[in-house]
Amino acid sequence: MLLERENAVQDFLELVSNTANSGKVLLVSGEAGIGKTSLLEHMRQHPQINNTMLWSGCDPLFTPQPYAPFQDIASSLSNPLVNLLAKNQNPSKISHKIASTLFSSLEQLNEPIILIIEDVHWADNATLDLLKFLVRRISFVKCLLCLTYRDDEVLLSHPLSTVLSLCPSAHTKRIQLQPLSLNAIEILSAHERKQPWPRNVADKVHSSTSDLYRPSDLLKITAGNPFFLSEILANNTFDSNTIPSSIRDAIGARLSHLKQPEQDLMLTLSLIPYSIPVRLIEHLFPKNGETLAMACIARKLLQFDTQGEFRFRHELARLATLACLSITEQKRLHLKILNSLERLKLTANLAWLSHHAEGGHNASKILKYAPLSAEKAANLGAHKEAASYYEKALKYVEYADTQLAASLYENWAYEVSLTTHMNTPVIEARRCAITLWRALNRLDKIGENLRSLSRLYWYQGQAERAEHYANEAISTFEQLPASTELAMAYSMRSQLDMLNERTSDAVFWGEKALALEQTFPNPLVKVHALTNIGSALLMSGNAEGELMLKNSLLLSEQHGMHEETARVYTNYSDYCVRFKRLSLAEELTTKGIQYDTSHDLDSWTYYLVGIQAQLRLEQGRLVDAQTIAQGVQKLTNQTVLMKLPALIVLARTHIRMGLADAESILQKALSQATAIGEWQYIIPLRLAYIEYAYLTHNSALATEHIAPLVKLQSSILNPWQFGELLVWQSRFGLSQIATETSRSDIPLPWVLELKKDNELAFNAWSDLGMPFNAAMALLHGHTQNTVASFVNAYSLLQSMQAKAVLRYIRKQAQQAGFIDQLPKRQRGPYSKSRQHPLGLTAKEQQIFKLLATGASNQDIAKTVSRSQRTIENHVSSILSKLSVESRIEAILRVQNEPWLLR
Missing domain, CATH: 1.25.40 (Serine Threonine Protein Phosphatase 5, Tetratricopeptide repeat)
Known part of the structure; x- marks a missing residue:
């Protein structure tokens, strides 16, 4: 029964009708149990909605599976997306491939689609990155993207807050669900007892209603939370002196009235925060597992989810049930569930196995499954999740053999460094890895970790230590047969010299790297070294470096090396500004920012935007330079x-x-x-x-x-x-x-x-x-x-x-x-x-603001009272000045550079 949600229903219907023209984002928020899922269930059955509805959600695992909600719905969108999520890929390319494939799948839809992802406050970081990609481009697909989350859990520091801030205001509707009023509680209570609540002047219980809680008491205790209300009203036994003071009490009261086998089932399943296959229940309770589960569904304790599998009616209910178990019992049952998953060979979802191994505090199982989960996450480009899995394994590192321990330290440090956390623990992890690899006399591994230490110290601004470890890495690799790793160590040293204006040294080490690359072909080494040498030569005034940077840019784009491409754009633009080649700098900064934006390379984007601000300064456009610099x-x-x-x-x-x-x-x-x-x-x-x-x-x-x-x-x-x-x-x-x-x-x-x-x-x-x-x-x-x-x-x-x-x-x-x-x-x-930072005229700025909202040329023409042909000419000019090929790329630039909208 849906009460006091009429406005939300109307908003949903309006968004669905508008999705045929441009995509929309619907953000449904509220506290746990406020009725977010109930609203969406109501809309799924609504007679005015005939659109395809794909429904998924995020689970509260200790470490969630990368791209978890999209794993569930990928098969309904496209086979290429399924293949990308299922297979191991090149980590440097996979995350952007997944994002572009998802967007392409939505772009090709003939009819509008509703995509629901629940509980995104639990989303893994890979999913959040994918959502960032999608919400920025939502106006260009026929999709209503509905995200639900608990707003009381999403503070400014929460990773989800970044996604929410990127949702375009012109295409986003926010619905914050409120608690039920006393009137609604009276209706709900009357519905439960099949007759109206009598209206007394005094707040006394009528003789015919002595088996019900007073609505005023219910409001006071539940604060109008619909789920809490439903749990209290579902209790078959009434005691006016013991009204449950929490959801835990309400659930506990209901559990106490179950038969013992049903209680055992509910307690065991409370340790499973994901959709529960029937096979797993039958293995855990071999005699009558499915029968017990169906009985719990009849008692409104469990339900079927969108995949036809079992799940608690609400996460609050699962947690309240879980709270009835002691820590010792939780550990025992976690291991029981893990054993069932292994015996049933339900091992495809490594996140489940890692979750129960961690819950069971079983060192050998954690050391087995956590690294496998990390490797799979890394192959999907989900580096934060990979780091989290390695971190869990490191808690039990004393049980690992020397090689595994060294790998755990090394791999954790690598994954964390990819997420920009170049801090002391990461450096210490590299040191631990080096110590362990020395015990095994693995010079190749020692060299790799020394080179990584050099990079870490450079990010910390400790140039001398960075050079020291770069030299140590080279010395170590030179004790081994020549390899790609040695070539990369040479190139790393070349980069450090280039950054410190030591041109001859940068060229020397870069050329050594290129010479080795001839024997051990590797596009990354070639691009990296060419960029270093070309940048060093150009910054010293030697024009020969320009051809090298152009070749590096071509190669990096051909091989899909996004960050290396961004590095070339940055270095080449920097050179042009420093050496006052301002026309070429204008072209390169604009193209580079567009490239970085389209590939969501935010860190590179804003460094290059800083160089663009320097360009505006050199051009005497002080206010524009100030505006851009302040924005960064x-x-x-x-x-x-x-x-x-x-x-x-x-x-x-x-x-x-x-x-x-x-x-x-x-x-x-x-x-x-x-x-x-x-x-x-x-x-x-x-x-x-x-x-x-x-x-x-x-x-x-x-x-x-x-x-x-x-x-x-x-x-x-x-x-x-x-x-x-x-x-x-x-x-x-x-x-x-x-x-x-x-x-x-x-x-x-x-x-x-x-x-x-x-x-x-x-x-x-x-x-x-x-x-x-x-x-x-x-x-x-x-x-x-x-x-x-x-x-x-x-x-x-x-x-x-x-x-x-x-x-x-x-x-x-x-x-x-x-x-x-x-x-x-x-x-x-x-x-x-003032001149616009990109040279837009006053009329173009007016049209640009409308274009940025996702308005069509026809809509813009009506708004400014001009012909559609005139608007087309203006839009073409705007796209040209922004150095973008499409309206979507123009909108992405606005989202990254809001100062462009004067």
């Missing part, structure tokens, strides 16, 4: 390293805009960069400090940051950085500090500034598309008309909102006596003159 800083799921490029940009924009927090952001960024220890971050920040010192007339601060740069080998600074350093020294009158000023590769704009040819420098910077630098050039040097130069610079800087430099100019003009000739200060916001 607000993210909560990114590492310091991935957000640092954007933080550097934020510091420089706030310096130029004259904002009060500029220095504090500078300090924070330099502190992070120093901890990481890479010059690619430290040098730009010291140059930023020098600029800040210049605009605040603080020569001592300038000297403090010029001195460390001067002491560096000149090759560590790229030509543009070296030229900028020399110009700052000149502006502060410190031109003799530099130990080397004879470099022949200093870019022309800086050479012209050093020669004080400010008008020619202005033209050179303007030709590069860098108006801020052009304006700064006008403020220094020899000129016949200083006033005109200052006025021109002032006008340029006003349009950029570079208020700190405007104050500097006004002060200089005041001292020189021509302040009255400067343009008048602009008042109010500059938003109308």
Whole structure:
């Protein structure tokens, strides 16, 4: 009986009718027992719904099976999806393949479908990642995706909260179910006793209703929870003095009235949080198992699920029943169930076996099944679940032989490191693995773990230790016959040298890796080494590296190496920004962000977005640079390293805009960069400090940051950085500090500034598309008309909102006596003159906002009162400027870069 859910039913019906045009997400939330499943059961029987309904859910296993709810429904969607979920695949590709295959299966549907996944607060991380992929694209499939969850369990730190935040507001409906009112309880109570509840003035029990609980008492005790109510009302024995105070009490009272065999069945099944096959019940209770189960269904204690298997009516009922068992009994019954699963050969679902082995505290069984479960999870790309299984096995590592123990430490560390947890326990696990492998004299394994330690220390910002372990790995592998592993160790060392601006060393080790790859062909080694060498050469000003990066990009895309492709886009874009090839940087950052977004590579996405912010800074688009950089800083799921490029940009924009927090952001960024220890971050920040010192007339601060740069080998600074350093020294009158000023590769704009040819420098910077630098050039040097130069610079800087430099100019003009000739200060916001970060016109921005909601061209045309052909032209232009091929990719970019919607 469904009460007080009329609005929810209407919302559901409306969503179903709208799904024919575009997919929708329905989020049904509420406390345990509030009636989420009852609502969906009601909708399944509703006469107005004729759509196919696929129903699945998540189970509260100790560690859930990867993609568990999709395992149940895959056969109803497509055979390719079934095959992907069933077979071992390349872990680097499988998760994205599963996501794209699921989406393709939904995309090909002719009729709308309803996909229900219950209890997603218990979902495994692989399922949550798949849901993230799907909800971002939901408007492009004919699917109503209905997710139910307990909102009181999903706090901000819960993994599900990320999925919920990604649900597009224009295509998402949220239903939060509320407890039943007193009126509803009266109706429910009357329905149970087959006659209306009498309305008394006084709150007394009428003689004809003495066998019922008072509705007011029920409301007070249950707080209107429908499941709790149903359990109390289902109790055959009434005692007004012992109203159950909890669901556990209500269930316990009902269990006490069962026959002993039925009680034994319920207690045993309470340890099984998944759908229970009839075969398993019959093996556990060989004489009359199915008969007992059917009797419990008749008593409304068990039910059939959507697969036709047995299950408790509600998880609350299972937990309340489980609470009646002692810990000792739970362990015994877990092992009994595990034995039945093994004897029946119901071993395909390793998560079940691991669950009962853990519940039974059986070391040998855990060491047998947990690693197998972990391996299967890893092969499905479910690395968090794999790590969890290995962690369970490690609790019993003292019972494992040396080789198994070493493998457990090694594999756990590997799986955890893939989820970005580069912390001390992971490092210690690698150390333990190395110790155990040394006992077995396995040099190959020792070398692999040493190389992994190098990577871990690099992520922690400990460059010296990273290099130490990289060298140790190479030394270890060189004691063995040449191999792919040795080639990868060489390439790892090449990467470390490249990141620390040691070009010759990076090329040396990269070429050694490529030479080995010729003997032991491996696309990953080739791509990794080419990226390292190409990046090192380009960053040192050697154009030969560009062809290497292009070849690496081609190879990585051909072999589906998503992260390596992202790395090439990132490094190539970074080079273009550093060396002021801004047109190519525009193309690469846009394509790279689009690629990262379409493959859900969030960490790479936002690092590259930080480089895009740097590009906007170089283009003089300070507000756009600030907007993008602030957007990245607000993210909560990114590492310091991935957000640092954007933080550097934020510091420089706030310096130029004259904002009060500029220095504090500078300090924070330099502190992070120093901890990481890479010059690619430290040098730009010291140059930023020098600029800040210049605009605040603080020569001592300038000297403090010029001195460390001067002491560096000149090759560590790229030509543009070296030229900028020399110009700052000149502006502060410190031109003799530099130990080397004879470099022949200093870019022309800086050479012209050093020669004080400010008008020619202005033209050179303007030709590069860098108006801020052009304006700064006008403020220094020899000129016949200083006033005109200052006025021109002032006008340029006003349009950029570079208020700190405007104050500097006004002060200089005041001292020189021509302040009255400067343009008048602009008042109010500059938003109308701001350029869109991707160059969209005002009309395109209006249409883009509508497009982002999933509106069709026809809908947009009606909204803005334009012809559909005109809208098609605008949409085509928008897609081109976003460098995407479809509307779905445009929407994905908006979801990753919300600042694009002005």
